[in-house]
Amino acid sequence: MSKNSFDSGELNYLNILAAGLVHEIKNPLNAISINLQLLDEDLQDRNSERDTKMSSRVQLLQKEVGRLDNILSDFLRFAKKPVLHFEECDINGIIENVLDFIGPEAMQNSIRILKNFDAKLPKCNLDSNVIKQALLNVILNAQQAMPHGGELMVRTYQNGENVFIDITDTGVGIQKNKMDKIFQVYYSTKKTGTGLGLPTAKKIIEENKGTIDIRSEDGKGSSFLIKLPVYSKSKEK
Ligand SMILES: Nc1ncnc2c1ncn2[C@@H]1O[C@H](COP(=O)(O)OP(=O)(O)OP(=O)(O)O)[C@@H](O)[C@H]1O
Ligand SMILES: [Mg+2]
Incomplete structure (x- = not known):
């Protein structure tokens, strides 16, 4: 019988293995990057056409090495089992x-930020560092969806035992048939995107006992609704 899922022990083992491999790749990559930089500095001293050509090739390599390093860092962030x-x-x-x-950067891109915060919002029981990362990933996507400017609206409110964060942009939107893809690992429609931003945000929010949902109209914009539980002393262990 074919097997297409892993139990949590196997997943844990695969995670450790993959994270180890990523670290091993990062070290030589770092050496390559430093040496490319030195090579480029050497080439700057000379002025022949050949050197200029070589220098631009070295810079291209540096850019690609930087991209590889980013992909590996994003992967580590996603695969890491956090201590919250x-x-x-x-x-x-x-x-x-x-x-x-x-x-x-938003100002440079003519993006207007509109805030509508509930001043009486109750506190939440969260790991603020990781939640910050999750919110940043969602907000960066909103910003990137409006390359020619637009509005980024962020609203917070309480409903019952939960706090809601509504992040809405007037950007390119998401086609209906792509909606279930955007939370998939490595799904990206961007030239330099790794496709780990939203899966990481979802993972973090769920680890903090929350949920993230999306509403979007192709061409008009998108809304991400994040729900987090209100802080309650009685829920503390
Ligand atoms: N606010 C948004 N508006 C339009 N499309 C969006 C929005 N947020 C996400 N998407 C779509 O979902 C895809 C996945 O987003 P995700 O953040 O996971 O990856 P990414 O932004 O492409 O790369 P990165 O790993 O750098 O974040 C994006 O490439 C984009 O197509
Ligand atoms: Mg992203």
Whole structure:
């Protein structure tokens, strides 16, 4: 009988194996990168046409080595089994932080950021560092979906035992038949995307006992709705 799934022990083993392999690849890659940089510096000293040509080839190699390194780093981030540090967190503050980070680039791309935060939002029990990463991945996608500008709207509100974060953009949108693909590992429609941003965000949100859903209209924009449980002392171990 053919087997197309792994049990958690096997997955764990595969994860460790893959992460080890990635580390092993990263070391020689680092050496290649340093040597390419030195080679490029040597070539800058001379002025022949041949050197200029070689220098541009070396720079191309450097770019590709950098891309490989990014792919490996994204993979490690995805495969890593995190040790989470749950704490009482202010979601509005975390989002504010992420928006500050992307602010300058958003402004350069004519993206208007609109915030609609519930000032009375209750605290959540989360690992703020990893949640920040998840929100950044979703917000970066929104930004990248609006290469010619647009609006990025971020709203927070409470409903019952949950806090909701609605991240809406007026970007390119997602076709209906692609909706179930976007959370798949390595699915990307971008030239330099690795396709790990959303799977990583989903994994993080679920590890923090939340969910992430999407609504999108092709050509009009997308909305990502993140649900996280409200902090409750009685739920603490
Ligand atoms: N807000 C959005 N608007 C339109 N398409 C989106 C949006 N968010 C995600 N997508 C689609 O989902 C795909 C997967 O997103 P994901 O973040 O996983 O990978 P990526 O952005 O391509 O690369 P990276 O690993 O650098 O994040 C994107 O390539 C894009 O096609
Ligand atoms: Mg992405």
